[in-house]
Amino acid sequence: MNSGFTDVLLLLAIAVVLVWGFRRVKLPAILAYLTAGIIAGPDVTGWIQDPDEYHFIAELGVVLLLFSLGLEFSLPKMIAMRRLVFGLGLGQVVICTVLFAGLAYVFSNDWAAAFVIGGVLALSSTAVVIKQLGESAQLTSKRGQITVATLLFQDIAVVPFLIVIPLLASTAGESSIWANLAIAMGKGAGVVVVLMAIGKWVLPHIFKEIARLRTDELFVLATLLVALVAGGLTHLFGLSMALGAFLAGMMLGESKYKHQLEADIRPFRDILMGLFFITVGMQLDLIVFIENLHWIVLGVLVVGAIKALVVRWLAVRMGERSEDSWGAGLMLFQMGEFGFVLVSLALTYALLPNAVASILVGIGVLGMALTPLVIQRCSPIVNAVLKLVGAAGSNAHDQESLAPKDEHTKVLILGFGRVGQTVSRFLEQEGIDHLAIDHDTRRVQEALAGGAKVFFGDAGRRDILKAVHAEEVELIIISFAEDERALDALRAIRSLNDHAEVIVRSRDDSKLKAMMEAGATQVVPDTLEASLMLVSQILSRTGVPIRRILSRLDHARRSHYGELHGFYPGESTNMDPERIDKLQFLHAVQIPENAYATGRSLRDLGLQDINCMIRSVRRGEQDIKEVDGDFTLEKDDVLLLSGGPRAIEAAESYLLNG
Known part of the structure; x- marks a missing residue:
């Protein structure tokens, strides 16, 4: 040889x-x-x-x-x-x-x-x-x-x-x-x-x-x-x-x-x-x-x-x-x-x-x-250094880890892709406490910047699930359509929690029997219509009246799934040039002190001219969902933009540099 x-x-x-x-x-x-x-x-x-x-x-x-x-x-x-x-x-x-x-x-x-x-x-x-x-x-x-x-x-x-x-x-x-x-x-x-x-x-x-x-x-x-x-x-x-x-x-x-x-x-x-x-x-x-x-x-x-x-x-x-x-x-x-x-x-x-x-x-x-x-x-090292030099301790609001600070949640979403993000939005509208886990670094980074509660990690690992107190959660959603990963996650969940209801998204019914045997409460099919079915099951189990659920689903259909448009892209997102114009992204943009948009109102900026809309503005600990044309941007505001990839890039460049 x-x-x-x-x-x-x-x-x-x-x-x-x-x-x-x-x-x-x-x-x-x-x-x-x-x-x-x-x-x-x-x-x-x-x-x-x-x-x-x-x-x-x-x-x-x-x-x-x-x-x-x-x-x-x-x-x-x-x-x-x-x-x-x-x-x-x-x-x-x-x-x-x-x-x-x-x-x-x-x-x-x-x-x-x-x-x-x-x-x-x-x-x-x-x-x-x-x-x-x-x-x-x-x-x-x-x-x-x-x-x-x-x-x-x-x-x-x-x-x-x-x-x-x-x-x-x-x-x-x-x-x-x-x-x-x-x-x-x-x-x-x-x-x-x-x-x-x-x-x-x-x-x-x-x-x-x-x-x-x-x-x-x-x-x-x-x-x-x-x-x-x-x-x-x-x-x-x-x-x-x-x-x-x-x-x-x-x-x-x-x-x-x-x-x-x-x-x-x-x-x-x-x-x-x-x-x-x-x-x-x-x-x-x-x-x-x-x-x-x-x-x-x-x-x-x-x-x-x-x-x-x-x-x-x-x-x-x-x-x-x-x-x-x-x-x-x-x-x-x-x-x-x-x-x-x-x-x-x-x-x-x-x-x-x-x-x-x-x-x-x-x-x-x-x-x-x-x-x-x-x-x-x-943070602990910085605190030790500050004590050594006689300075005040570090800011308690600084995020040190993606893991919640001993936070117990009611609903756990495994996978924060497009369907997981859709589920999260409906839960947020109902004020239902929830947390997501995803293993895509870029997606987690984008979602965190946009104010989402996401924990980085492999949803099939017991130590990750224990870190988010999965053993105490009442409802768990597996939202990624990868059947083998879903089965691994199911087994890990059931080894920690035998009382939670577990709803699983699956691409088809080929693994339905195996999933039910592994501990799934219900298996739901794919596509956008399937994500609406999944949301109806989740809201029902969290005590939301059925009439309100049907009204929300009807509104989503009548608006041509408008509320479902826009998602945080990840490394696995298909960016083919022929397909990219059909995608709708969410992207968080932080406004630095010297940015063009700092101190300007949304009406003056006119982002609608480049087919880009603002979903929300995060200012410190405050998350502002509805903003009008008179809303003035300040330094360190985080804007959650929605639009096509090219519109998002153009809007970010405009906001930062004019």
Whole structure:
């Protein structure tokens, strides 16, 4: 058997096992890939003797990662949050880079290596932190906003680092650095103009034709080709391939194909990024890592402390509360995935010794491993710090976890997709206390921002059900039409609660007998009409008069299911360009201080002109369901918008940026 094939097979096998194991204990998949690289590398098993053989494929992973980052890059959001992004974010990157570079220069006496180390340690993990913030319901909190704004600027700062690091390797004197940097910036500006022109006038026509043909594989191929051609174009001008991919993503991020492009690129990006992190792990000198473990632990503590102090100082200077400032600084303590990218790039240009690179990778691995725990325990740690410095305790209203604070609910909804959200709306109209569980991170994040009571987790796990007191609930609804998952959830429910009525939604009747035997009280069929039947059963069992139920159902039918239109999208939502115009989304938009809509009335804004309506406005703890044209928006208001995906995007851009 070909040795190259065997090597790849072994890498895939060990990666699958480790990713499964790491995710089971709620650690980031990045750590699993790094561990796989360490095991497969020359210092442990020696399966892969030369990691450079995989360098090109791994670099494609970085290209696709930057392409995805460009797609998600929101210029209106960045402008609306400019005070935090360009105040706090810029200050954090500059100050931390200078401090870390100064410390590194003291030990290395090499300013080029010191600059790389400073840049690597100044960046935090966007992927890990955003995911953990979403899962712990802190994304819309003030400390979450501060954290996201800082991460947004850090992502922007990656681009100049990608330009400067190759220049450091090719420059001997200080004067030539500035000359080369000016030349690189000129080339970069030229490439930006070319790519933006292509993105505005050429690519929309190409993707329109591809979408018209309805050929999925052609759409995927075209997406990959655009990312790689853009990367190749910047490489041709002596710049980083990743920079070109970022620009390509940014120019397509404003198009109507954004969601489909993102969905198509994700599998390739994740697999190739996994291979990239495996190659980083292979480059880790295990002997150096073990011998310097005490320095690595000290490095994590020192880097975390400096970042926390810098973010806290800057945020307080900008008028933020002390507890939010400490919280944001604590969340940004780790080294990020782009740090690994910069370390790999610096190794390629021989700017860092292998021993130093191994220590940096070790600091990154340990920091990422601790991040989920630190974010989950953020409030207690902040409270301890505040007590230490003699400040007041943290705000009790900050959401620390998606789990309710010892909250006992009357109705439990398992699955918060379209049907689950429909059920929730009817229950809310009747004032019936309820709680939902869903395992789609993005959907939970959107729903929480819109004021829904949702708990992130797998509805089939007993520990998750116990966390929401499922053993005491009177009525449980399983709203996802996945029969095997529903059966798992039923068994878990009945192991905790044998008295609750359990109503199950099913796609058809093929598993009806199995569900009834597993403990279902009633099984209800699918489609929108089926969701109305499900609502009638729920309202009946909660004591609502049958005449009122029939009246509500009749009203829903007479309004052509108007109340059922609009749902929170998730990662699994079909964003096909041919179908996207028929969808009606719900999306929560927070109005920052510098947003265009702040201080303006709804009549002045005229959102109806772009086919978008406001379902509700959340102001602090108050949820305002009915608003008229004279209603004036204030900073930190959260608007729940309803409309088509393009109308939602246009409305958000308008509200934030005018």
